Amino acid sequence: xxxxxxxxxxxxIAALVVPPIAFMxxxxxxxxxxxxxxxxxxxxxxxxxxFIWFENFHRVLFEFPFSERTINAFSHNxxxxxxxxxxxxxxxxLLAYCLWRELxxxxxxxxxxxxxxxxxxxxxxxxxxxxxxxxxxxxxVSLRGMGLGFLAQPWLGQDSTALMAIIVANAWHMxxxxxxxxxAGMQRIPSEIxxxxxxxxESEWVKMSKxxxxxxxxxxxxxxxxxxxxxxxxxxxxxxxxxxDGSPHGATDVLGLYFYRTAFGSMSASAENFGPGSALxxxxxxxxxxVSSVITIRLRKREIQL
Amino acid sequence: xxxxxDGLIQIILIxxxxxxxxxxxxMVISAFKxxxxxxxxxxxxxDFTKVGNLVRVWTETDxxxxxxxxxxxxxxxIALILVLGTMAAYALAxxxxxxxxxxxxxxxxxxxxxxKLAVIPLFIQMRDLGLLDTRFALIFIYVATxxxxxxxxxxxxxxxxxxxxxxAARMDxxxxxxxxxxxxxxxxxxxxxxxxxxxxxxxxxDFFFPLIFIQSNDLKTLPQGLTTFMGEFGTDWGxxxxxxxxxxxxxxxxYIALSRQFVNGMTAGAIK
Numbered sequence: 001x002x003x004x005x006x007x008x009x010x011x012x013i014a015a016l017v018v019p020p021i022a023f024m025x026x027x028x029x030x031x032x033x034x035x036x037x038x039x040x041x042x043x044x045x046x047x048x049x050x051f052i053w054f055e056n057f058h059r060v061l062f063e064f065p066f067s068e069r070t071i072n073a074f075s076h077n078x079x080x081x082x083x084x085x086x087x088x089x090x091x092x093x094l095l096a097y098c099l100w101r102e103l104x105x106x107x108x109x110x111x112x113x114x115x116x117x118x119x120x121x122x123x124x125x126x127x128x129x130x131x132x133x134x135x136x137x138x139x140x141v142s143l144r145g146m147g148l149g150f151l152a153q154p155w156l157g158q159d160s161t162a163l164m165a166i167i168v169a170n171a172w173h174m175x176x177x178x179x180x181x182x183x184a185g186m187q188r189i190p191s192e193i194x195x196x197x198x199x200x201x202e203s204e205w206v207k208m209s210k211x212x213x214x215x216x217x218x219x220x221x222x223x224x225x226x227x228x229x230x231x232x233x234x235x236x237x238x239x240x241x242x243x244x245d246g247s248p249h250g251a252t253d254v255l256g257l258y259f260y261r262t263a264f265g266s267m268s269a270s271a272e273n274f275g276p277g278s279a280l281x282x283x284x285x286x287x288x289x290x291v292s293s294v295i296t297i298r299l300r301k302r303e304i305q306l
Numbered sequence: 307x308x309x310x311x312d313g314l315i316q317i318i319l320i321x322x323x324x325x326x327x328x329x330x331x332x333m334v335i336s337a338f339k340x341x342x343x344x345x346x347x348x349x350x351x352x353d354f355t356k357v358g359n360l361v362r363v364w365t366e367t368d369x370x371x372x373x374x375x376x377x378x379x380x381x382x383x384i385a386l387i388l389v390l391g392t393m394a395a396y397a398l399a400x401x402x403x404x405x406x407x408x409x410x411x412x413x414x415x416x417x418x419x420x421x422k423l424a425v426i427p428l429f430i431q432m433r434d435l436g437l438l439d440t441r442f443a444l445i446f447i448y449v450a451t452x453x454x455x456x457x458x459x460x461x462x463x464x465x466x467x468x469x470x471x472x473x474a475a476r477m478d479x480x481x482x483x484x485x486x487x488x489x490x491x492x493x494x495x496x497x498x499x500x501x502x503x504x505x506x507x508x509x510x511x512d513f514f515f516p517l518i519f520i521q522s523n524d525l526k527t528l529p530q531g532l533t534t535f536m537g538e539f540g541t542d543w544g545x546x547x548x549x550x551x552x553x554x555x556x557x558x559x560x561y562i563a564l565s566r567q568f569v570n571g572m573t574a575g576a577i578k
Contacts, residue, residue, distance in 0.1 A: 009401075012482050016397035017409055020390040020453055024416055027428070027450035032419050034427035046430065095322055098315045105319070111565045112323040115330065118561045118568060120511035122529035123554050126536055127333055130546065138332055138348040172329070177576075180569055184577045204311060222576045233420055236513050240533065256422075263426050264518065274426050281423040288420065 032285075039282045043274035056279035060262075066276060072250055073258040080167055080254065081231035087171035089223050092178030093216075097208060099179070100186045110183070114176035121173065125240030128169040132156050156241060159251040166241045166252055173237070174230075178223040185219030186212060214304060221299040225292050232288050235260065255284050333554070336547035344543050359548035367538070368523060369552065372531030379441055379527055380510045383448035384502050390449065391456030391501060392494065396486055398457070399464035400472070410461065416454035417575075421447065425518055432519060443519040444527070448512070452505040455575055459504070463497035464490070503564075503571030510557065528553055 039056050042049035060066045095113060099106050116124065131138045134154035143152045155165040189212065197211050213220075235256030238246065244261060246253025263277030336344050337359055338352035363369050397403075398410050421428070428447065429438075437443040467490065475485045516530040526534065532553055539545045561568050 009482065010403070013397050013401055013403055016393040020394040020457070021409065021412065023390060023446070024413070024450050024453050027431075027446050028416055028419060028421055028424075028453075029412075031424035031427040031431060032421070034431075035424040038427055046433065094318070098318050101312065101315055103312055103316060103319070105316070109319040109323050110569075111562070112326045114565070114569055115558065115561065116326060117572065118507055118557050119554055120513070120529045120557075122511070122513045122532050123550055126532060126546075127329060127550055130543065131329065131332075136345045136543070141345070141348050172325070176326075177573070181573055181576045184573065219577075226576065229420070233422060235422070239513075239517075259423075278426050281426065285420065285423045289418075 035278060035281055035285070038274065039278035041275065041278075043272075043278075045272055046274070052275075056275040057283065060276045060279050060283070066262075069250070069253065069258055070255075070280070073246070073253045073255045076163060076246075076252070076254050077232050077234065079163065080170075080234055081228060083164070083167045084171060084227055084231060085224070087167065088175050089178045089220075089227055091171070092175050092223070093182050093213075093220075095175070095179045096182035096186060097212065099183050110180070113179050116173045117176040119173065121236040122240055124169060124173045125237050128165075128172075129156065129241050132165055157248060159248055162242060162248055162251045166238055169241065170234075170237050178227075181219045181223050182216055185216035189215050214302070217299065217303040221296060221303065224299060225296050228292050228295055229288055232284060255280070259284065330554070330558070333547055334551050336544065337551040339544055339547075341541075341543050344547070359544040360552065362545050363548045363552055367535055367549070368526075368531060369535070369549065371524065372526055372528045372535075373553075375441070375525060375531075376510060376528040379444050379448070380506060382441075383445045383452065383509050384506055386445065386449045387452040387456050387505055388498055388502060391453055391460055392491070392498070394453070394457050395460035395464055396490065396494075399461045399467075400486075400490070410457075413454050413457040416450075417458065421451050422514055425515075429518060438519060439521050439525065441525060444515055447515050447519075448505075448509045452509070455504055456501045459501050459574060460494065460497055464494055467493055499567060500571050500574055503567055504574050507557075507568070507572060 038048075040051055040053060042052045042055070060070050099110055099113075132140075132155040134140060134152070134157060137155075139155065140152035143149060153161055155161050193211070193215070197207055201207060233256055234254050238252050238254055238257055239260075242252030242257075244257060246257050259277060259280045262273050262280055265272055332348060335350075335352050336348065338354055338356050339359075343350070343352065394409070394413065398406055432438050432443045437446070471489050472485055475489050480489075511529060512527075513529040513533075516527045520526055520530060523531075523534070532549060535549050536546060539549070
């Protein structure tokens with residue numbers, strides 16, 4: 001009697017947990033594990049060939065023309081990360097600090113800053129592509145209208161500004177996210193601490209840099225880590241705004257685009273190349289996993305428990 | 307002094323809101339303009355009765371088909387995520403059994419895995435299963451990526467529910483399935499809303515997986531269809547802005563109506 005009741009209970013639990021586990025194993029865990037294995041094989045189209053040890057890795061890291069493109073794309077990812085650190089997380093922190101005062105209209109500003117976040121990256125990319133059009137785009141039209149016509153540029157058409165233009169569009173799209181994460185962190189600072197600070201100093205700068213900034217460290221850990229992962233997985237916005245080849249002349253090429261082109265073929269040569277593609281994916285994955293763990297561990301250390 | 311400080315903060319906030327909203331407003335007003343009007347005076351208010359561009363998007367393009375596809379894919383994914391996520395979370399939160407912690411860890415590990423980078427094996431796997439260029443490919447991928455956060459949110463919530471109701475029902479001889487369905491699940495609804503919103507935005511907006519797995523125009527989702535559509539109407543900016551406006555509007559309206567839930571849902575993973 002007891003044992004049959006127990007098996008009945010176990011069967012019920014199994015019926016609950018097995019289907020979700022099966023789903024995740026089949027479509028998340030298994031593909032990721034196979035990604036590691038695939039990188040060690042030779043690929044002919046969609047067919048797996050021989051086991052070739054590290055040859056794919058050697059190709060993408062050290063052999064022309066793969067190596068040069070890898071380095072070019074990687075350096076752009078690093079630039080994107082630091083630029084967004086300032087434009088997205090830095091600005092987000094400042095905006096959160098402003099919203100935190102709960103001045104008149106703060107609720108409206110909070111809704112406004114998060115509005116672009118809910119839009120699809122494709123919509124954002126296509127919209128900014130229209131705005132940045134050299135002749136008819138709203139950006140250049142308004143520059144000319146203000147008598148600043150000499151500043152009008154083919155923003156997405158020249159090497160010097162293309163990547164930065166896409167970065168600015170990304171910051172516009174996503175700045176609301178760090179803003180509201182920081183704001184939530186600030187709202188958790190106990191009011192006794194803030195009252196004590198108010199007795200000590202009048203300086204807003206001291207309050208912001210010496211008190212608020214250290215106390216929102218947990219929020220900073222989260223948004224820094226997420227930005228890092230996002231910057232090195234960057235794909236959709238450069239794909240929509242710069243195109244699959246990272247035009248002009250690879251100036252907006254990043255690892256995500258380069259991986260996609262290598263694996264699934266570009267406009268010019270539409271041939272799958274799964275070997276080097278898998279090697280790239282593994283390298284990007286390991287790089288993100290290692291560095292983001294280091295970032296998380298180091299930033300956790302400076303968090304203060306209240 | 308205090309006024310100056312608050313004044314500066316107000317100026318920053320108002321300036322920022324203008325930067326955030328202006329592109330969206332320009333997008334919407336441009337949807338009602340002709341090319342000439344857009345090029346000459348991008349900021350002037352249009353005649354809002356001129357809906358020709360919007361009608362063209364609706365009738366001359368596959369916009370409705372893309373919209374329907376997005377609804378089908380997102381709706382099925384969310385439904386499946388909630389069903390499977392609730393099953394796992396309920397078992398983990400309400401029963402003690404061997405391996406429960408291991409299973410929870412398994413789901414948590416899924417939080418950190420970037421599936422985009424496993425797209426090559428996923429592609430081969432979908433081909434072997436005969437799912438290339440079908441909606442199932444997208445739905446299964448979204449369910450797998452959505453489950454970890456959903457299980458995480460729901461387990462925490464279901465654990466916090468009181469035991470009394472459940473114990474009383476068990477005393478009365480109700481079956482475990484009946485306890486779950488009739489007594490506990492109605493209480494879980496608020497957490498399900500958070501989990502649904504957290505998943506719905508990235509799935510509705512996703513572009514990467516349709517790009518890899520969908521080739522037929524009949525099956526394209528809205529973000530993917532938009533890029534096709536932009537190519538076809540490349541020189542007719544009024545129609546382009548109309549397409550963007552029609553795609554963005556449902557999400558914008560939903561967000562304005564439910565902004566608190568959206569913010570809570572989308573930052574749920576980042577705020578402890």
